[in-house]
Amino acid sequence: MSAIAYFLESEGLQTTGISLVRENTEALRPPRFLWTTFPLGRPMGTPGDAPFQRRVILAALDLLNRKSGPVLEDYPEDAPTVEIEDHPACPVSFARPSADVSTWDARLRNELLQMKPWYDLSRHRRGRTTVGVAKVPIDELAPRLAKLVDQGSLEGLDFKPLKYALEDLKAYYREALTAQPGTYDFAEIERTLWDETELGRAMRALDDLFAADPRLAQARRIIASRAARND
Amino acid sequence: MVRLVDLPEYEREHLLSKNMPPLGPTPWVDLDRPLSERKIALITTAGLHFRDDEGFEFADASYRVIPGDLEGDELVMSHSSVNFDRTGFQDDINVVFPIDRFRELAAEGLVGGLATQHFSFMGAGLQPAMYEASVRKLAGLLIKDAVDTVFLTPV
Numbered sequence: 005m006s007a008i009a010y011f012l013e014s015e016g017l018q019t020t021g022i023s024l025v026r027e028n029t030e031a032l033r034p035p036r037f038l039w040t041t042f043p044l045g046r047p048m049g050t051p052g053d054a055p056f057q058r059r060v061i062l063a064a065l066d067l068l069n070r071k072s073g074p075v076l077e078d079y080p081e082d083a084p085t086v087e088i089e090d091h092p093a094c095p096v097s098f099a100r101p102s103a104d105v106s107t108w109d110a111r112l113r114n115e116l117l118q119m120k121p122w123y124d125l126s127r128h129r130r131g132r133t134t135v136g137v138a139k140v141p142i143d144e145l146a147p148r149l150a151k152l153v154d155q156g157s158l159e160g161l162d163f164k165p166l167k168y169a170l171e172d173l174k175a176y177y178r179e180a181l182t183a184q185p186g187t188y189d190f191a192e193i194e195r196t197l198w199d200e201t202e203l204g205r206a207m208r209a210l211d212d213l214f215a216a217d218p219r220l221a222q223a224r225r226i227i228a229s230r231a232a233r234n235d
Numbered sequence: 236m237v238r239l240v241d242l243p244e245y246e247r248e249h250l251l252s253k254n255m256p257p258l259g260p261t262p263w264v265d266l267d268r269p270l271s272e273r274k275i276a277l278i279t280t281a282g283l284h285f286r287d288d289e290g291f292e293f294a295d296a297s298y299r300v301i302p303g304d305l306e307g308d309e310l311v312m313s314h315s316s317v318n319f320d321r322t323g324f325q326d327d328i329n330v331v332f333p334i335d336r337f338r339e340l341a342a343e344g345l346v347g348g349l350a351t352q353h354f355s356f357m358g359a360g361l362q363p364a365m366y367e368a369s370v371r372k373l374a375g376l377l378i379k380d381a382v383d384t385v386f387l388t389p390v
Binding site (some may be wrong): 005006007008009010011012013014015016017018019020021022023024025026027028031032033034035037041043044045046047048049050051052054057058061064065068071072073075130131132135136137138139163164167171174175178179182188190193195207220223224225226227228229230231232234 | 256265286311316325335359
């Protein structure tokens with residue numbers, strides 16, 4: 005982000021924006037940024053809170069009035085905390101169905117069937133979905149992951165389709181897991197995804213396969229977050 | 236919260252490893268122009284694009300075009316990093332790409348106008364200098380669109 009600001013400003017455009025990691029911005033010394041304490045992934049702070057988002061934007065735009073820089077100003081407000089009375093109940097029963105569960109492929113197919121009503125509810129409630137990067141139906145994506153973990157090796161790995169498949173599968177599960185009305189704790193959703201679903205377990209197995217190959221160490225970042233690996 | 240002191244050590248060390256030296260002396264544009272006369276473009280590094288667009292590669296300095304009249308609900312995300320929350324984006328595009336907030340500011344006359352197109356990069360896996368060619372080219376397009384100000388959001 006800081007590099008983009010640097011190149012745009014050096015071409016004559018005035019820039020301002022949001023910094024999420026103050027130390028990174030401070031090091032690169034771009035012209036103007038407003039540092040916020042918001043979580044990574046939420047540069048405007050809180051979804052659905054238009055007045056808060058507007059205040060953040062206006063504070064960042066105000067930096068355009070400064071006469072010299074670099075400017076790295078701290079935004080005084082934290083993102084509003086959401087009162088979570090209880091962790092939302094996981095909307096999916098993970099009791100294993102009686103069908104074949106001897107392979108990752110079978111387990112993931114079963115789980116997707118259980119997720120579907122909740123994903124459908126999410127689409128209905130939100131009026132949108134963020135699934136669709138891979139451009140193929142979701143039930144064709146799980147086999148891409150299952151094939152690798154079932155064979156226990158990365159033979160035949162097709163990296164780009166796998167990256168998009170994982171993105172869509174995780175989006176599908178997150179939308180299903182957050183389908184219930186009311187508030188949720190996104191860290192708890194991540195914990196549920198990684199610790200309580202077959203998808204999470206399959207992705208950990210895939211991550212292990214990547215970790216075993218030094219050439220693929222960097223590529224692990226499409227699979228498991230550092231938080232998930234350090235659980 | 237992204238206060239480093241609040242993060243686990245592995246996360247703190249990772250984020251600090253991203254500190255890079257300046258690309259050069261800080262460039263500075265001083266526009267003596269009120270917000271109400273400015274034309275603003277939004278640029279995100281969240282790896283957003285339309286469902287039908289080509290997704291972002293593992294490491295990718297290219298950008299995707301987001302037309303100014305988009306319906307925000309049409310966007311998906313193919314960012315290569317999994318180390319940030321995506322549920323906020325699922326609930327509200329504006330928490331990542333605040334297009335509705337800027338439309339409101341433009342409708343109120345607080346900002347002069349919005350760009351014909353906005354843009355999305357995918358900020359992961361590349362040294363900062365790798366973005367130079369595509370960003371400088373993009374700057375020319377923005378200037379042709381009479382944009383004078385860019386609002387940047389990371390992810």
